[in-house]
Ligand SMILES: Nc1ncnc2c1ncn2[C@@H]1O[C@H](COP(=O)(O)OP(=O)(O)OP(=O)(O)O)[C@@H](O)[C@H]1O
């Protein structure tokens with residue numbers, strides 16, 4: 001061989017001039033930042049030619065039994081995109097033997113396939129293997145338009161570039177494999193979420209049909225004078241009706257929860273003031289019955305699904321009234337734009353949520369101490385958090401300034417910036 005640099009041999013940097021050293025360092029730094037193989041190819045293609053002032057450079061990847069000339073940077077076209085058998089080209093020789101090849105005159109070296117070189121400008125070559133473990137996985141070709149022998153310094157700097165390329169290639173391939181795996185898992189997950197939602201949908205319909213029958217029958221039985229005359233039977237019937245209605249609501253809740261994760265999200269610019277106002281009209285009966293006072297401050301705009309976010313606000317206001325002060329419930333709704341996000345807080349004057357329950361109450365069917373003796377399914381907050389997270393936001397609970405619970409919704413802004 002004309003020249004050989006063993007991988008273990010340290011770079012004798014004393015022989016490199018300052019600009020070359022700087023260019024090599026920049027290439028090494030750029031390689032470290034590469035996230036895919038295409039990025040590595042791009043850095044090496046340009047850096048190799050630059051570092052040794054060559055007339056052309058190629059990046060060759062080992063692809064089974066072939067050398068794949070992936071890309072190049074040269075004064076005239078070389079072999080971009082072509083594949084040659086490993087045994088039939090200089091890059092293959094360098095990869096198989098894991099040795100750098102220096103050819104001062106291509107017409108005077110038996111390893112050169114003249115036919116492939118004849119149409120090109122190339123007269124001399126330095127081919128550097130990229131070694132990973134005990135294998136040549138790629139090669140960096142550098143070419144000149146006149147016969148010349150690459151100096152020891154040039155060979156060294158190219159081998160240093162190749163060694164950094166080996167690490168960058170390995171990282172890029174690992175990252176690409178990981179990304180493919182994540183994409184595959186995400187696809188699996190959304191498929192099983194879709195299956196689950198489809199199942200919930202069918203189950204809900206199947207379960208609701210007998211409930212409708214039960215409700216219809218109880219109504220008819222309730223009209224029977226004999227039943228109405230017997231208070232005990234009438235009470236039992238009313239209990240059946242209440243429980244059936246509750247079950248029907250729970251089925252609706254489960255259905256809403258499962259579809260909140262999978263159904264398409266129609267995001268639109270929203271004015272939270274008008275959204276809250278509309279929800280308050282919908283729940284005006286509950287507000288009146290509880291004798292609750294509701295104070296609404298200035299609210300920001302937001303981006304999201306109006307239908308879903310209305311249900312979130314309805315759940316939070318409903319909870320603030322249900323778990324607020326028993327005698328004079330007060331609900332405070334406030335908000336603003338903070339760090340580029342829309343923030344909405346709903347606070348009450350109840351006993352608040354104990355520290356130990358601040359995560360669990362967001363789980364499906366989980367209820368806390370505040371709900372003791374009160375009707376409910378434990379679905380509202382699970383649904384609400386899922387909807388908010390689906391928007392890329394967060395829903396959390398802490399203490400309201402004067403006591404009571406404060407629920408905070410934070411939503412990213414997508415549709416418009418300012
Ligand atoms: N404002 C609040 N103050 C104190 N505790 C609260 C408050 N809001 C919710 N909680 C607690 O969190 C639990 C879960 O609330 P969530 O809204 O999910 O269900 P729920 O109100 O029990 O039933 P539903 O699904 O019918 O709304 C409640 O049972 C209650 O213990």
Ligand SMILES: [Mg+2]
Nearest residue numbers: 319376380381
């Ligand atoms: Mg609730």
